[in-house]
Amino acid sequence: MKNKKNIWLSGPYLVWSAAFVIIPLLLVVYYGLTAKDGGFSLEYITAVTQPENWKALWLSVLLSLVSTVICLILSYPLAMILVRSRLSSGSMIIFLFILPMWMNFLLRTIAWQNLLEKNGVINSVLSWLHLPAVNIINTPGAIVLGMVYNFLPFMILPIYNALSKIDENLFHAARDLGANSVQTFVKITLPLTVPGIVSGITMVFIPAMTTFVISDLLGGAKILLIGNVIEQEFKQASNWHAGSGLSLVLMVFIVINMIVTSIADKDGEGALL
Amino acid sequence: MKMMRNRKLMALGITAALTAGLLSGCGSNTTQPEDNKEDxxxxxxxxxxxxxxxxxxxxxxxxxxxxxxxxxxxxxxxxxxxxxxxxxxxxxxxxxxxxxxxxxxxxxxxxxxxxxxxxxxxxxxxxxxxxxxxxxxxxxVVPYCFGTVGIIYNKTMVEEPVDSWSILWDEKYSGNIYMQNSVRDALMVGLKSLGYSMNTTDEGQLEEAAQLLIKQKPLVQGYFVDEIRDKMIGNEGAMGVIYSGDVHYAMRENPDLAYTIPKEGTNVxxxxxxxxxxxxxxxxxxxxxxxxxxxxxxxxxxxxxxxxxxxxxxxxxxxxxxxxDSDILYPDMNALMDTCETFKYLGEDAEELYSDKWLEVKSQ
The missing domain is CATH 3.40.190.10 (Periplasmic binding protein-like II)
Structure with missing residues (x-):
């Protein structure tokens, strides 16, 4: 009886996901695997090996990796500080990190454009202080900055959650048994936060891999990422087959990432027990 | 329990229907005057x-x-x-x-x-x-709006007279040039500066234009569409390719700006x-x-x-x-006939060719 009721409750979601997730996905698969005349073809899947597309894909992987590593380096210590600080001030800091997310992602990225521009806010302040100007706008550096800024909360929160779940007694036990703080970190804290780290990596890497807005706005559209190529195929070239084919290739990367996540998560849960 | 929920739902439905009727009643009252043309x-x-x-x-x-x-x-x-x-x-x-x-x-x-x-x-x-x-x-077709594509430049940053697309390849202005971020508009600049038609389907000509744009890429600050206007107003760059419709607004906001239609011809x-x-x-x-x-x-x-x-x-x-009487908004349309063109629809194969060449430029 109870089970039946639960199925009934998930009905709206099933309808929703069939209509807006599964069917569109099947359409992408269909377009990706057919040529313009409608016949089956791998032409648009193998198109990824063309030097332009390959370069864009490689750049996407590279920039997303760099952003993910920077996010991790910034987030981990911060999450530790947040967990150790008293609850009230900790939630205040968390609030400060979530606050920008209440604003639209596009607006925040455009704001960065204004900050970084040649005559932008940062350079105005620098020139007022008689310091040399920073010319970072429209470079890969600006894209990485945009990615880190936009996706940082997605790294902090899972790590923070994983850290706050650790039983305080484990630390006391470690200290009782003679472990110094480095040993405690390596043997207790780090292994227990692996699930958080991994889900943080996924939540930063995937959106960074697929973005096209950040590279357009902060990269001056001079640096082409795979997301830009797909966007161009759909919106400018009206070639849905090529766009879908490349999307399928991109999905492979995302699936690999998710498999790694689920394996690591299992390990993580095993470690928790 | 279930009955009651249904009844509540029904009540909600009736209320919604009533409200909608009421609202639409109001709507027709305000938009349609006495000589009611209901049909x-x-x-x-x-x-x-x-x-x-x-x-x-x-x-x-x-x-x-x-x-x-x-x-x-x-x-x-x-x-x-x-x-x-x-x-x-x-x-x-x-x-x-x-x-x-x-x-x-x-x-x-x-x-x-x-x-x-x-x-x-x-x-x-x-x-x-x-x-x-x-x-x-x-x-x-009944024409509604029209315009040209040309070069907007900042008079305080550009000394020489601007009358040709070739200034967009001048290394003096490296890092201060904006190009259009769309296939046809960008390749148009390349094709027109080479003296070709912007509606060409000749792969050799397109390749030449693409190579020209690749050569230009290190000098370009960025490829944008509507943002070029705002960046020029903010003195972020010296020149850019722009649609004439935006020029009037830009010049009002920043009097140092000027606009020209290059002599090689452009897109109308x-x-x-x-x-x-x-x-x-x-x-x-x-x-x-x-x-x-x-x-x-x-x-x-x-x-x-x-x-x-x-x-x-x-x-x-x-x-x-x-x-x-602005020359920018209302150029002599007959004089433009010699060098300028409107974009033509070139068919799917040519569209793909253009798109490939543009990708080649962008991925450099």
Whole structure:
């Protein structure tokens, strides 16, 4: 009886996901695997090996990796500080990190454009202080900055959650048994936060891999990422087959990432027990 | 328990229905004056985003009693598949030159009944001549807005006179040049500077243009579309490729800016009203187009958009002499005939070729 009721409750979601997730996905698969005349073809899947597309894909992987590593380096210590600080001030800091997310992602990225521009806010302040100007706008550096800024909360929160779940007694036990703080970190804290780290990596890497807005706005559209190529195929070239084919290739990367996540998560849960 | 929930739902439904009835009652009271034209029906308009003063839609509804169902699109390419699929029966569209051609080639438009559009007489002959390039005999299109593409530059940063595309390759301005971030507009600059047609389908010529753009890429600060205007206003760069419709606004905000149409020639673009084949309210569509061609209405829309209007009678209503006689907004259209062109629809194969070449430039 109870089970039946639960199925009934998930009905709206099933309808929703069939209509807006599964069917569109099947359409992408269909377009990706057919040529313009409608016949089956791998032409648009193998198109990824063309030097332009390959370069864009490689750049996407590279920039997303760099952003993910920077996010991790910034987030981990911060999450530790947040967990150790008293609850009230900790939630205040968390609030400060979530606050920008209440604003639209596009607006925040455009704001960065204004900050970084040649005559932008940062350079105005620098020139007022008689310091040399920073010319970072429209470079890969600006894209990485945009990615880190936009996706940082997605790294902090899972790590923070994983850290706050650790039983305080484990630390006391470690200290009782003679472990110094480095040993405690390596043997207790780090292994227990692996699930958080991994889900943080996924939540930063995937959106960074697929973005096209950040590279357009902060990269001056001079640096082409795979997301830009797909966007161009759909919106400018009206070639849905090529766009879908490349999307399928991109999905492979995302699936690999998710498999790694689920394996690591299992390990993580095993470690928790 | 279940019964009660159902009853609650029913009550909610009835309330919703009542409210809707009440609201629609109010609506018709305010939009339709005494000489009630209840059966005037509706007209489904599919226009570019923010491409007319919304006030003119209210005026149209009030005067004719025809209800306007208004939808907007961002690019021609987004509009086309929706019209082709026929999922929504639109009555009026506002495509650009080459898209009109594509719609015509695929037999998606119907001829206008000019007797229903007497205000067509307000459209200047020279503009109809231009639109005849993609609509032979002016049977399908009523021009709405037009313009050119040229170079906007900052007089304090550029010393020499600007009259040619070649200045966009001058290393002195490295890092201070903006290019258009769209296939045809960007390749147009390359093709025109080489003296080729911007509608070429010759792969060799396109490759040459692409190589020229690749050579230029290190000098370019960025590829943008609408942002170029704001960046030029903010003194972020020395020059950029821009649509003339944005120039007037930019020069008002920053008097150091100037605009020129390069001597090698450029793109003259025209957007116009058309009626798709599957339109359900053709007469209402013609009434709408006729209304948009009325001088006072075209003038309101000009003031709102500041895009050049081909409506000569509306242009005379512009009070500011500087704008009315501006060379930028109203260049000598006959003189442009020698070097300039409108974009043509080149077919799918050529579209793909252009797109590949552009990708080649962008991925460098």
């Amino acid at each position: 005037a029906g509706e007209v489904v308009v599919y226009n570019w985003g923010d491409y007319l003063d919304p006030e003119t839609l209210d005026m149209f509804e009030e005067e004719t009693g025809i209800k306007v169902v208004y939808e907007e699109y961002e690019t021609n390419e987004i509009m086309y598949p929706k019209v082709e699929s026929g999922a929504v029966a639109y009555d009026v569209l506002c495509p650009s030159d080459y898209m009109v051609e594509k719609l015509l080639q695929n037999d998606l438009l119907q001829e206008l009944d000019k007797d229903n559009i007497p205000n067509l007489k307000n459209i200047g002959d020279e503009y109809l001549q231009w639109s005849a390039q993609f609509d032979p005999g002016n049977k399908y 673009w025209i957007d116009g009203w058309v009626i798709p084949k599957n339109a359900e309210n053709k007469e209402n569509a013609e009434a709408f187009i006729n209304f948009m061609c009325r001088p006072d209405i075209a003038h309101i829309n000009f003031e709102y958009l500041t895009y050049s209007t081909p409506n000569t009678a509306a242009r005379e209503l512009i009070e500011d002499e500087e704008i009315r």
